[in-house]
Amino acid sequence: MIKKILVTLLILILLTAIGIVSLIVFVDPNNYRGFISDTVKDKTGYELTIDGNLRWHIWPQISILTDSVKLSDIDAKKPILTADNMRLDVELFPLFSKKLEVKNVFIKSAIINITDDSKGQVYKHKAEQLPSTDESQTTQTKQQKDSSKWAFTLNKLEVSDSTIVLQNKDDFINFRNINLAIIQKADKKITIDVKGNIDRNQQNFSYVADADVDLTLFPEKAIIDLKKFDYTYKGIALPTKELKGNLKGVINYQHNSKQLTSKDLSFSVNENYFSGAFNANFDKKPYIDLTVTSNELNLTPFLEKDKKTNENITIQQTPPVVSNVTKVDNELNFLNSFNAKAKLDIKKLNINKMILNNIDVALTNNDGVATFQNISFDFAKGHIAATGMANGKHKYTQIKLIPKVTNIDLNTFFNQMETPNDLEGLFNASGDIEVNTLSGNKLLESLKGNLSINVTNAKLNKININNIIQNAATKYTKDISSTENMKNYTEFSKISTDAYLNKGNLELTTLNALSPTLEVIDGSGRVGMTQKDLDINMNIKILGGWNGKSNTIAKLQKLVIPLRIYGQFSKLHYQLDIGQVIKDLFNDKLQESLDKFRIKLENRNSKDDSKSKSKQKAVDMLENLLSK
Structure with a gap:
């Protein structure tokens, strides 16, 4: 039994060897040169030029080898494709029947130009052709395809270590180190595997993709099932070391309507994951309908610059570049x-x-x-x-917003913004805002608009306005004593203001505030959003908290006291000029006593006129002294 198997194997080996020898002796691969070129031109319109002689390659696959090849459009300045060599893996036995069945086309070190110089008559003719949805024409096209079946078949196309030069207007993009494999799985259904990278201006984008493509109804329709698209992007301008992620989903292309639609689309950027869908139409003016959802998006790594990377960057001196591109202000x-x-x-x-x-x-x-x-x-x-x-x-750039802010906790807000602050409360605002730039470093300075602001349950830390004013008043009168309120803050039930934004400042046109013990009846000032400082002037009434004589307290409660608060958010200062206000108050009290004394003297009947005149003179002198 074993002997029979060995004999059978030996016979098969001999037949194969005889077939290969016969192939080399009796079949000249150059006989297919014109056939291959004519077939490419018939199917694509492009001209294939093969330099040198075709030759056989026996192991491990029966193949036809070529020297350099070129694929060109008619009347084009440059070829679409140039390659150092090309290998066609063929079936052995159909060759004896003058049939060329190609299992695999392998192209190495190719340069593919998709530029204006590589476009000729074929490209222009295809661009001028209009799509037709006529059913009879579609049927006729199918019949032509069926009638043009030929002996040249292709199961796989490979492109190795190649470059694609793509022109976009006046800009050229180089796709390098391309390794591409196109495998036919069934009739007009193929699998595409590709990897490569794009290098440009110290930036690198590398990718690996795997997709199934259904071309059953091509060119009217194509379905791309993108199984995998992994990418990595590195560049000196990146705040993070690299961007990496993947993309997958099903994309449906409709040629007649110039429409792209997606299904089960998902993608990621570093550790951020998204899902969504899009519907794009490119018939005339592009229209895109996009939906994106994500559970969590972390932008922090993209805002933190890699210090080590920045330190290692060498600044190169380059000559100035003169651009003829018109500057767009918007x-x-x-x-x-x-x-x-x-x-x-x-x-x-x-x-x-x-x-x-x-x-x-x-x-x-x-x-x-x-x-x-x-x-x-x-x-x-x-x-x-x-x-x-x-x-x-x-x-010019113009962005207008009508915001409504509801119950923002100021303490939480300033903590998240990493900004020291002394004001707490619930912030509410409404109004209109206008911005004239998208630049982040100029955004705050460009803000303009009007706002109506209210802060409820407010607390101004590190300053007790009641204590400041009351303690200052005790220096001018003994009718009141210092307060026992030792709190290191001032509470307000409500603060309201109207303001407008100007050059990074919030200009307060009106300011009112109310608490159980004081009232801000008028105020104005500035809050610097870029400098993180403020300068506010207020007129204040102290309604409660006084200790002392009731008639004096009644007068003090009517006083309007000017107060200025200024400085950085983290280190506020105050300026209080209460001396003149208290002096005027108690001068009024002494003036009332003096008036009573004058009336008393005037009503007294005196027999001695000279003595009366002396008393009057004393009263006038006392009045002048007290008025100073």
Whole structure:
């Protein structure tokens, strides 16, 4: 039995060897040169040029080897493809019947140019062709394809260590180290595996992709099932070391309507994961309908610069570059290039120590004007909502928002913003805001608008206004004594102000505040958002907390006392000029006593006129002295 098996194997080996020898002796691979070139031109319109002689390669696969090859469009300045060599893996026995069945095409070290110089008559002809949805024409096209079945079959195409040069207007993008494999799984269904990288200006983008493509109805329709798209991006301008993530989903392309739709789309950036869907139409002006959701988005790593990386960067001296590109003053000009509808839903957003929850954004873009139908999120134990617009049609950048802020806890807010502060309470505001830049470092300075602000259950720490005024008053009269209130803060049941934004400052036009023991009847000033300082002047009435004679307290409660609070948020100072106010108050009291004394003297009947005149002169002198 074993002997029979060995004999059978030996016979098979001999037949194979005889077949290979016969192939080399009787079949010249150069006979297929014209056939291969003619077939490529018939199917694509492009001209394939093969330099040198074709030759056989026996092991481990029967193959035809070529020297350099070129694929060119008619009348194009540069070829679309140039390669050092090409290998065609073929089936052995069909060759004796003059049939070329290619299992695999392998191209090494190719340079693929997709530029204006590589476009010729074939490209222009295809661009001028209009798609047709006529059923009879589609049937005719299918019949032509069926009638053009030929002996050349291809199961796999491989491109190794190659480069693609892609031109986008005047810009060139180089795709390097490309390794591509296209495998035919069934009739017009293929699998694509590709990896490579893009290097440009000390930036590197590397990728690995795997997809199944259904071309059954191509070119009218194509379905791409993207199984995997892993990427890594590194660059000197990145605040983080690298960006890496993946993308997967099903993409459906409709040629007649120029439409892309997605299904089961998911992607990630570092440790941030998203899901969503999009519907894009490119028929005339691009229209994009996008929905993105995420449970948590952490932007902190993208805001922290790698100090070590920055230290190792060598600044290179380069000559100045003169650009002939017209400067665009409107940073929103890109909105004119497409229309869109977008919805964003993020459950949690981390920006350093700042945490935003339940972010919901809905917007539309139509003819260069984006409308924010809704922007809302929870922040610092409160809620912020806004509507507005961004105009890309004007000469300059213009963004307008109508915000409504509800019950933001100031202590939580300043802690998350890592800003020292002495004011606590629940912050509420409404109004309108305008911004004329998208630059982060100029954003606060560019803010303009009007706001109506209310702070409830407020506490001004490190300053007790009642104690300051009452202790100052005790220096001018013994009718009152210092208060026993030793609290190191001032409480307000409500603070309200009208303000406008100007060059990074919140200018307060009116200021009113009320507490059980004091009232701010008028005030104005400035709060610096960029410098984190303030300078506010207030007129205050102390309503309670006085200790002393009731008639003196009654007068003190009517006093309007000027108070100035100024300095950095973390180190506030005050300025109080109570001396003149108290002096005027008690001068009025002495003046009343003097008036009574004058009346008493005038009513007294005196027989001695000279003595009466002397008393009157004394009274006048006393009055002049007290009035100084």
